[in-house]
Amino acid sequence: xxxxxxxxxxxxxxxxxxxxxxxxxxxxxxxxxxxxxxxxxxxxxxxxxxxxxxxxxxxxxxxxxxxxxxxxxxxxxxxxxxxxxxxxxxxxxxxxxxxxxxxxxxxxx
Amino acid sequence: xxxxxxxxxxxxxxxxxxxxxxxxxxxxxxxxxxxxxxxxxxxxxxxxxxxxxxxxxxxxxxxxxxxxxxxxxxxxxxxxxxxxxxxxxxxxxxxxxxxxxxxxxxxxxxxxxxxxxx
Numbered sequence: 604x605x606x607x608x609x610x611x612x613x614x615x616x617x618x619x620x621x622x623x624x625x626x627x628x629x630x631x632x633x634x635x636x637x638x639x640x641x642x643x644x645x646x647x648x649x650x651x652x653x654x655x656x657x658x659x660x661x662x663x664x665x666x667x668x669x670x671x672x673x674x675x676x677x678x679x680x681x682x683x684x685x686x687x688x689x690x691x692x693x694x695x696x697x698x699x700x701x702x703x704x705x706x707x708x709x710x711x712x
Numbered sequence: 713x714x715x716x717x718x719x720x721x722x723x724x725x726x727x728x729x730x731x732x733x734x735x736x737x738x739x740x741x742x743x744x745x746x747x748x749x750x751x752x753x754x755x756x757x758x759x760x761x762x763x764x765x766x767x768x769x770x771x772x773x774x775x776x777x778x779x780x781x782x783x784x785x786x787x788x789x790x791x792x793x794x795x796x797x798x799x800x801x802x803x804x805x806x807x808x809x810x811x812x813x814x815x816x817x818x819x820x821x822x823x824x825x826x827x828x829x830x
Contacts, residue, residue: 702755704753704754
């Protein structure tokens with residue numbers, strides 16, 4: 604079956620760094636997306652990894668290890684507006700996104 | 713970046729009525745559009761995949777006669793919730809894949825439609 608595993612909730616302090624881990628099992632693999640979703644809003648694109656390694660994009664970086672079925676999203680210099688849910692979504696062999704419940708990130712002053 | 717709009721943003725209707733939700737790709741052509749539903753504190757659930765000019769492919773457990781999907785053009789797909797009931801109250805989100813394709817099959821999401829059935 605297909606499965607996504609992320610922590611349900613994480614708390615971090617403004618200005619700090621946080622790493623959100625994701626392990627996945629999918630039927631085939633065509634890359635992995637990270638999305639941010641604020642309450643009551645649709646997801647917005649953060650990053651995409653298809654090859655192993657780290658992709659850096661401003662304050663956000665994403666890492667992928669295909670052999671381990673593992674990815675993480677690294678958020679630096681946290682801001683209050685980063686409080687949201689973060690969704691790890693691999694793309695399966697049919698090019699469909701597989702969604703987990705996401706990680707709710709709470710930023711404290 | 714690519715923009716997807718949805719209309720309406722929110723709708724309240726009486727039980728037994730039908731509601732139509734529109735999803736438009738504003739600055740690109742989308743061969744494929746996806747319809748999702750999300751209940752509070754739950755993950756997005758894919759309801760159906762809509763391809764322009766052909767019938768939608770529904771996920772297991774989604775009633776195709778209740779959730780009518782029409783993808784008449786490369787920029788518009790509609791979802792009609794027929795004979796809505798309170799349990800259909802949810803956040804409905806569409807996404808679209810660019811015809812010319814980003815190199816990584818990204819789906820661009822609409823802002824979502826919150827449906828409340830009384």
